[in-house]
Amino acid sequence: MIYPELFLDFLMVGALSFGGGFGMISLIRDAVLSHGWLTEAELMSFIAVAESTPGPIAVNMATFVGASQAGALGAFLATLGVVLPAFLIILLIASVLKNLMKYRLTNAFLSGVRPCVVGMILATALTMGLSTLLSYSGGRGPIVPDGRAIGLFAVLWAVRSGWIKWKNSAPPLILMILLSALLGMLLWSA
Amino acid sequence: MKKKQAPPGGDGKKNMLWGLFGSFLKIGALTFGGGYAMIALLEEEFVGKKKWMDREEFLDMVAIAESTPGPIAINAATYIGYSNAGVWGALVATAAVCIPSFLVIYCISLYFDRFLTIPWVARAFSGIRVCVVYLIASAGLKMLRGMKKTGRNLTLMIGVMVTMLVFSLTAVRFSTAYYILICGTVGIVGETLRNMRGGRAA
Known part of the structure; x- marks a missing residue:
């Protein structure tokens, strides 16, 4: 049954994603790839959207995965799943457990989770990098470096370094996405 | 107020x-x-x-x-x-x-x-997928800079990173949820041990 699977998998993503934004990409990737809901390339295209x-x-990812697998009801259940843990935990904290954040054990748990999330994000970046830049996704199949992808990655990284020197902060995300869309159209046209 | x-x-x-x-x-x-x-x-x-x-x-x-x-x-x-x-x-x-x-x-x-089947859109997304690798890598590096570089944190981070990479390349099935639960438990056990040692010293 697709509906309970969508709901429960996204419930787990909602309950275990710490650190916002990219923190949950590894969890969502695991959920969608293990069920075969999306391919790695589809997932990456949609992360950009x-x-x-x-x-x-x-919420965007849950709605999309749910809708692509099981229409409006699927989208609703996946979104409900990803939202519910945060909603319930905050209600508990705001109403009865006001001091939860001051408990030693909560902080001890979080102190172990933080480095874990960093490791997960870096591993996800490496796995996606290997499959996108080198067409390598494990034992089967040879490594085929994609010159255009590697070149584009180098350009993005150079823009980032330059921008950090110039403005002392990373370049805006939307600018980088637009730049790579433009370069993608040029580079992959031949 | x-x-x-x-x-x-x-x-x-x-x-x-x-x-x-x-x-x-x-x-x-x-x-x-x-x-x-x-x-x-x-x-x-x-x-x-x-x-x-x-x-x-x-x-x-x-x-x-x-x-x-x-x-x-x-x-x-x-x-x-x-x-x-x-x-x-x-x-x-x-x-x-x-x-x-x-x-x-x-x-x-x-x-x-259907949108992705339009040729120029498909080409744009070939570029955008590279950008996603860049975005995730740069988010990871930013969080790495903000992380306290204690021995335990570095061990957990590198341990998770290497295990995840190896498992994903060798197609070993190991839910990402476990990494979070294991590392959180390590945090709790570490704190408990510290308290016990602290208690004995005091």
């Missing part, structure tokens, strides 16, 4:  | 609910790029314009939103909704912040597959 449309990224 | 007044009944309460609905609908429709962009907008709306909370209370709320699971926008909407109008307020604010996303993405999902 979720980043460039308004609203929380997790 | 340190202590919240009880949520007003009747018309006052209805107005408050509509106010929450409108504010969060606007925030859901206007924030791009996720949680942290939204925090600035929330502060402007609720601390600056509406004066429903003071700055200190707002910072407490942000700290709670950052250390609880789930999207930061949802945490914030639930918290602000509840503290101004109880459970109904929480429900209205949370629903309102999701509605724009839901509608926009649902419409996109109807046409996305």
Whole structure:
């Protein structure tokens, strides 16, 4: 049954994603790839859409995955799943557990989760990098470096370094997405 | 305004609910790029314009939103909704912040597959997928810079990174959820051991 699967998988994403934004990408990737809901390329295309449309990224991803697998009801259940844990936990904290954040154990748990999320995000970036730049996704199949993708990645990284020197902050996300869309149209046209 | 007044009944309460609905609908429709962009907008709306909370209370709320699971926008909407109008307020604010996303993405999902078959769009997305690798890598590096570089943190981080990479390349099935639960447990065990040692020394 697709409906309970969508709801429960996104419930788990909602309950275990810490650190906002990119923190939950690894969890969502795991959920959609293990069920075969999306391919890696579809997932990555949609991450870019979720980043460039308004609203929380997790809600955008849940709505899209739900809708693509099971229409409006699927979209609703996946979104409900991803939202529900945050909603219930905050209600508990705001009403009865006002001091939850001051408990030693909560902080101890979070102190272990923080480095974990950093490791997860970096591993996800590496896995996606290997599959996008080198067409390598594990044992089967040879490594085929994609010159255009590697070149574009180098350009993006150079823009980032330059921007950081110039403005002392990373370049705006939407600018980088537009730049790579433009360069994508040029580079992949031949 | 340190202590919240009880949520007003009747018309006052209805107005408050509509106010929450409108504010969060606007925030859901206007924030791009996720949680942290939204925090600035929330502060402007609720601390600056509406004066429903003071700055200190707002910072407490942000700290709670950052250390609880789930999207930061949802945490914030639930918290602000509840503290101004109880459970109904929480429900209205949370629903309102999701509605724009839901509608926009649902419409996109109807046409996305066909959209990707247009040749120039497909080429653009070949580039955009490279950008996603860049975005995730740079988000990871930014969080790495912000992380306290203690021996335990580095061990956990590198351990998770290497295990995940190896498992994903060798197609070993190991749910990402376990990494979070294991590392959280390591945090709790470490704290308990420290307390026991501290207790003996004292």
